[in-house]
Amino acid sequence: MRIALCGGTGDLGAGLALRLTRDTDHEVLVGSRDPEKARERATEYERELDGRDVEGEIKGFDNAMATDRADVAVLCVPAYHLADTIDAIEDGLDDTIVVTPAVGMRREDGTMHYNPPSAGSVSALAAAAAPDGVPVVGAFHNLAAGRLADLDASLDWDVLVVGDDTDAKATVGSLADGIDGMRALDAGPLAAAPAVESLTPLLINVAANNDALADLGVSFH
Numbered sequence: 001m002r003i004a005l006c007g008g009t010g011d012l013g014a015g016l017a018l019r020l021t022r023d024t025d026h027e028v029l030v031g032s033r034d035p036e037k038a039r040e041r042a043t044e045y046e047r048e049l050d051g052r053d054v055e056g057e058i059k060g061f062d063n064a065m066a067t068d069r070a071d072v073a074v075l076c077v078p079a080y081h082l083a084d085t086i087d088a089i090e091d092g093l094d095d096t097i098v099v100t101p102a103v104g105m106r107r108e109d110g111t112m113h114y115n116p117p118s119a120g121s122v123s124a125l126a127a128a129a130a131p132d133g134v135p136v137v138g139a140f141h142n143l144a145a146g147r148l149a150d151l152d153a154s155l156d157w158d159v160l161v162v163g164d165d166t167d168a169k170a171t172v173g174s175l176a177d178g179i180d181g182m183r184a185l186d187a188g189p190l191a192a193a194p195a196v197e198s199l200t201p202l203l204i205n206v207a208a209n210n211d212a213l214a215d216l217g218v219s220f221h
Contacts, residue, residue, distance in 0.1 A: 003175070004070035004096075006031040006063040006085055007077035009041040012101065012140070015148025016074060017045045021056035022151065024178040028058050031066035031073075033088075038062065052151060068092030072175065074099040074140070079122045086129040093134045097168045100126040101140035103200040112201035112208075114194075121193035123162060135168035137161060138193045139176060139184075142200050144207070147215035155181025157217035160196045162187050185220065 003020060005013045008030040017028050030045070032038035038060030045058045060066075067073045067089040077085050079102040086098070102122045106115040119125040123138030130136050139161045147153045159176040161184050163169040173184035187196050199218060207214050 001071040001171075001175070002027045002029065002069055004029045004031050004063075004066035004073040006067060006073055006075050006089060007081070008032065008074075009037055010076060011145035011149050012143065013074075013076040014041070014045065015143070015145055015150075016076070016140070017042075017058055018048060018149060018151055019179045020175075021045070021049060021058055022052075022054050023180045024175075026175070026178070028056075029066040029070060030058060030060045031063035032060070033063060035060065035062040035065070038066070048151070064089045064092055067096060070096055072097045072099060072171065074101065075126070076101065078102060079104045079117065079125070082122060082126055083129045086126065090131050093131055096134065097165075097171055098126060098130050098134055098136045099139050099172055100136065101138070101143070102126075103141055103197045105201045105204075112204045114198040114201050116194055116197065121190070121197055123190050123193035123197070127164075127190055135163065135165035136190070137163035137165070137168050137172045138190065138196060139172050141197050142203055142218050144203075144215035144217055147217075153215070155179070155217070156219050157182055158219050159184045160187040160199075160218070161185065162190055162193045162196055164189050
């Protein structure tokens with residue numbers, strides 16, 4: 001498959017780009033509002049992989065062009081940029097699955113709190129913003145982006161996948177399963193997204209208050 005990482009120049013985008021290229025045969029496209037920044041970051045990711053004797057080509061485009069070429073578009077952007085990003089790429093979303101890992105959060109009294117939008121969850125917000133007929137899946141919410149981008153770090157994480165389109169969920173689940181140390185779990189329809197998204201501020205708070213648990217994720221046994 002061809003995977004567009006819109007907003008793929010940050011830590012989450014870096015981790016997904018590096019690990020998808022290293023661990024799978026998928027073609028990875030890095031997107032950004034600034035195509036030159038996307039190309040620069042794509043080149044940096046290729047150098048990182050080359051230094052580890054991993055062959056792989058990563059290309060950079062503006063978000064709309066990356067999406068137009070993709071089977072799956074992962075929107076690696078904060079919740080407050082999500083609707084604008086979907087608006088910018090909507091013309092290229094025919095036959096494309098939209099994936100959102102974004103979570104609404106706010107910091108208060110030194111603690112992270114879940115702060116969902118009026119739609120009930122960021123995943124629901126993405127579904128409302130996407131064109132009719134475009135499947136939206138919530139996934140990759142609970143990943144520690146810094147650890148994900150560190151190829152020296154091993155993973156033992158479950159990825160909770162929510163969505164109303166069974167085939168789209170299966171496609172995104174297979175994408176997550178292809179990354180070493182990840183296991184996709186079906187967490188239900190989009191209506192279940194608040195429970196999944198709310199885990200992220202909990203994990204941040206646990207990591208912040210326990211030195212031995214920095215960059216933790218979730219794993220179900």
